[in-house]
Amino acid sequence: MFEPLTRRLEFFSDALQLRAHRQQVLASNIANADTPGFVARDFDFRQAMDSVRSRGPELRAGAMPVLTGGNAQHLRTASALADVPDRNRVQYSVQTQPSLDGNTVDLDQQRANFIHNAVQYESTLRFINGHVRTMLSAIQGQ
Template sequence: MAISLDKAFGIHPESMALRIKRSEVLSSNIANADTPGYKAKDFDFQAALSGAKKQYSTSMARTNDRHIGASSSIDNSLQFRTPLQADTGDGNTVELQQERMEFLKNQLGYNASVQFLTGRIKGIKNALKGGQG
């Protein structure tokens, strides 16, 4: 009996990839907190994950190298964040506390996916060993 890793891992690998990309975007915002004119960016994680779920459920195998693979681009969905506070005069829209909070929430979600996948991998290893453990 073959083990389907796609079924075993579910959407978690796609979720982790999205969270890594979001960490990069949020890190860029934090790094540019003092850059005049910098506009904070982000993307809707839930919408991106929903797109990944849709792609996951309707994925098709490529039978030829010349076939076009289905993929989604986060870069096209990046949006400028609307600041909660008034402009300080330099045009920078980064609100450091908000960015740090979003970064932390994103990291917690990433860690949850890692723990889920670790548990699944341990379960698969036990199944392959015959339940010995």
């Protein structure tokens, strides 16, 4: 009965966790903009999301033991996406501006990617919030 209600929340949860991971990768790129020889990295969010969706509900619910006992009905944590191959397949970014020290970080591009990802993260949070409010209204009969 609750599966249709929670399926959408699981999708948004997966998206939120992948967005958080991408934000960390982009922040690392920005932090290392002046490090000689640093190669910028990123991953394909869409491909990672497709990989999460293709795992199926039976694998997603019990992918990692969470809480005590590892019950498959418990909520998943961020570590539950650790087994997603595309999440861990961080690729090197294509260099757009040559630099003498070998650093491939294009600071303007990385900042734009960071802001875009932050906006997407915020919108995902708003979708989750709206979905939870809708479910609470239905439960309370309002």
